[in-house]
Amino acid sequence: MDRLTLSAIIASAAFLVFLIVTLTWHNDELRPRVWQLNEILEQDPILADYPYDFKVLLFLNGVATLTSPQGSSDVPLRPFLNRIDPSLADKPADAPEVVEAERRFRAIEMQAIKVMISLPDVDSVVWALDRAWYHKNRVPLPK
Known part of the structure; x- marks a missing residue:
């Protein structure tokens, strides 16, 4: 796995964690x-x-x-x-x-x-x- 692929996986995982935290934090607004x-x-x-x-x-x-x-x-x-x-x-x-x-x-x-x-x-x-x-x-x- 080259450096670019590893960086993309890490960035995607970080974005996914950010998205999950954001959605659960503002759950009341999504109802x-x-x-x-x-x-x-x-x-x-x-x-x-x-x-x-x-x-x-x-x-x-x-x-x-x-x-x-x-x-x-x-x-x-x-x-x-x-x-x-x-x-x-x-x-x-x-x-x-x-x-x-x-x-x-x-x-x-x-x-x-x-x-x-x-x-x-x-x-x-x-x-x-x-x-x-x-x-x-x-x-x-x-x-």
Whole structure:
């Protein structure tokens, strides 16, 4: 093995060690931003107390797309509320317990928005219907 080949092998090995050390040192920066945003949502104590876990599905150009059991005003909230609190199932829509459950859900949604908007790279939040939650909990979605 001549001197040039030996130097190339040593330089390649040194570069490989440098690359491995650099990648492990900055591991947090290499994780997808969606994972990081989901961890931030999980760490919020107010959101952690609620029986539904808001998740970031997509983060693109400063817009975070979060899952929600309502998603839009087209989907009624009541089936979700009945599932997380079965005592609401036989109550009328204007019952104080139902109104309070809806108010609490809206407050939790606003907390999820506040957590996301407080981050410097998040400009806005949009909601996406969490069809997986309805399927997993065997709650039929309206047609």
